[in-house]
Amino acid sequence: MPDGTTPLLLRQDSAAGITRLTLNRPGSRNSLSFAMMGAVLDALRAIAEESSVRVVVLAAAGPVFCAGHDLREITAHRADPDGGRGFFDTAMTRCATLMQAIVALPQPVIAEVQGVATAAGCQLVATCDLAVASDQARFCTPGVDIGLFCSTPAVALSRAVAAKPAMEMLLTGEMIGAAEAQRIGLVNRVVPSADLQPTTESLAARIASRSAHTIRIGKAAFHHQRGLPLETAYAHAAAVMTENLMAEDAAEGIGAFLSKRQPVWRDR
Structure with missing residues (x-):
């Protein structure tokens, strides 16, 4: 100090x-x-x-x-x-x-x-x-x-x-x-x-105001893929998106968009 x-x-x-x-x-x-x-x-x-x-x-x-x-x-x-x-x-x-x-x-x-x-x-x-x-x-x-x-x-x-x-x-x-x-x-x-x-x-x-779970997934994926060759980067990003789609917040967000309402995030 x-x-x-x-x-x-x-x-x-x-x-x-x-x-x-x-x-x-x-x-x-x-x-x-x-x-x-x-x-x-x-x-x-x-x-x-x-x-x-x-x-x-x-x-x-x-x-x-x-x-x-x-x-x-x-x-x-x-x-x-x-x-x-x-x-x-x-x-x-x-x-x-x-x-x-x-x-x-x-x-x-x-x-x-x-x-x-x-x-x-x-x-x-x-x-x-x-x-x-x-x-x-x-x-x-x-x-x-x-x-x-x-x-x-x-x-x-x-x-x-x-x-x-x-x-x-x-x-x-x-x-x-x-x-x-x-x-x-x-x-x-x-x-x-x-x-x-x-x-x-x-x-x-x-x-x-966004889903903290989604932001965490995205930040980690962004930094990881930057050091990979193009083909490997896409393979990694695709795997991450698949897991992201399985998340509760992704289902909620897509459902809210289709229903024209505000999503309620559970950060999971």
Whole structure:
């Protein structure tokens, strides 16, 4: 914790099943210290087991969304007997585990980006299922500026946007604005700062109103098929759809559509 009492991560739950997680190190630009990554991981692991949570919003306190890894923490570990190698390896592994936990989480995760997202902070945005950004938000992967190529952010970035825009960000380290981030597919929506939270909450509420069982099936299938060859991807998706059709909510949803009424989800 920054001062021994202030939590690194704030959690707020709504009756609609929307959980807001807020990175809470504004004085350190919400950098992903080892402890911060652990706090987010712990929260995600808990949420994964909570059927009452239907959507997660990942936000941040202060003017910066996330400045990436904590470079002061990294530099301090250069004084370790091994020059920091052990800590660097452990920290990068924890970061990879965090990003994969977001992808593996049954519930969709929406990044709400109010300010700058750099390096691993940009990676965090790219990893989330959806992203809504303020028109003041900016993004970059500036590792090349300090002799450190953003190789791990590249994993998420290259899966969120096309190869050439991703490589341009990685090779130049240049900052891009919210409109450009939307154009290349890094974020879904760009809105005025005053509309950021209402827009994110509205999007989250729309998703939360759907069958949670269906959303969980769909998110898992989407991420799984992306790494498969076309024929295998279709075979997997077909099998998933067959199982989905057997679900109670699918029968209810189709029946409601045919009867021109609102469905009543049982989330199973």
